[in-house]
Amino acid sequence: MELSNYHSHCDYCDGRAPMQQFVxxxxDAGFRAYGVSSHSPLPFPAACAMPAERVEEYIAEIQQLKRERANQIELYAGMEIDYINDDFGPANDYFQALPLDYRIGAxxxxxxxxxxxLMDVDGPPDRFANALDSLFQGDIHAVIDAYYDASHRMIARGGFDFIAHPDKIAMNAERVDPGxxxxPHYRHRIExxxxDIAARRLMIEINTKAYHSLGALFPHQEHLQRLRExxxxxxxxxxxHYPHAVNDGRPEAINLLKTAGFRHLTCLSKGEWITVDIDH
Ligand SMILES: [Zn+2]
Ligand SMILES: [Zn+2]
Incomplete structure (x- = not known):
């Protein structure tokens, strides 16, 4: 199995341990490659984001670990960069100028x-439900529209290597309105x-963070066959977000991808995105 991961957090943002513990x-899990991707600074205060004044130190620490662990693992400096609007996102000069190995658009x-x-659509369920009522008058379809509208704008702007959890809105939307x-409205939006992702020839991640807790991949496993087509x-x-979780859900996701007909995975090798056989 391809043992690598390019979406991970640490205590520069909302990850629960220092970077070197994740590495x-x-x-210890036998990984070939590992990328750290803390949440980018945001244009407003947010507890889960890395403060802008720590970005230099963050990248320097990854570079130091890269050198120290060079004979054990390939390490990469990434960042999960929020798209807020066309004035703030991965395409910004600021993020493009950072000496990162790759960028994730989220x-x-x-x-x-x-x-x-602005509404945080990825927070705890009660906060999502409150914001849905106060900011969107309880209209879940309006939030879904806002989410996918922003997603289309983010990929039109570009500036990232791959898209994080393309349908993450599904998690909280299902919690407040099961089903x-x-x-048809939701199915139309995700399709x-x-x-659009396929037409722009972009890469996405299959995010396994909630597979064990919620039984869902992002994108949900029901979309894998369509992604293959x-x-x-x-x-x-x-x-x-925890060191023990570096490989959580990955073997199960790879099996689901195989069932959906995927034959290859994308990963970083010697600094380049390459495809590897899914069975290797
Ligand atoms: Zn993340
Ligand atoms: Zn995320």
Whole structure:
């Protein structure tokens, strides 16, 4: 199995341990390659984001671990960069100029189309439910529209190597309105987004963070066959926030990809994105 992961956090953002503990866990698990991807700084205060003044130190620490562990594992400096709007996202000069090995484009916040007020769509369920009521008048379909509208704009702007958890909105949407992701409205939105991703020849991750807790991959496993038809390249990432979770859900996701007909995975090797046989 391809033992690598390019979506992970540490205590520069909301990860629960120092970077070197994640790296050690990856080495202990026999990983070939591992990328650290803390949450980018944001244009407003947020507990889960890395403060801008720590970015230099963050990258320096990865570079030092790279040198120290060079004969044990390939390490990469990444960042999970929030797209907020066309003024703030992975395509910004600031993020493009950082000496990163790769960039991940992610949506965690969506703006109300009329008021412009931002809603965190990835937080705890009670906070999501409260924000849904206060900012979107309880209209879950409006939040879903805002999420996919932002997603299309993010990929039109570009500036990233792959897309994080393309349908993460499904997690909280299902919590407040079970079954909403099976409605024609939702199905239309996700299908159009996957088609846009394919048309732009972009890579996505299969995010396994919640597979054990919620039974869902992001994108959900029910979309894997469609992704295979659309020939979208996939990277299998654990989005680890704890060192023990560096490989959580990855073997199960790879098996589901095989069942859906995938024959290859994408990964970094010697600094280049390459495809490897899914059975290697
Ligand atoms: Zn994320
Ligand atoms: Zn993440």
């Amino acid at each position: 050690q866990a990856a080495i 949506i965690h916040y969506v703006a109300h189309p009329a008021t412009g007020q 909403v992701t099976r409605t 159009a987004y996957l088609e 659309l020939r979208v390249p996939v990277i299998v990432n654990s989005d680890a």
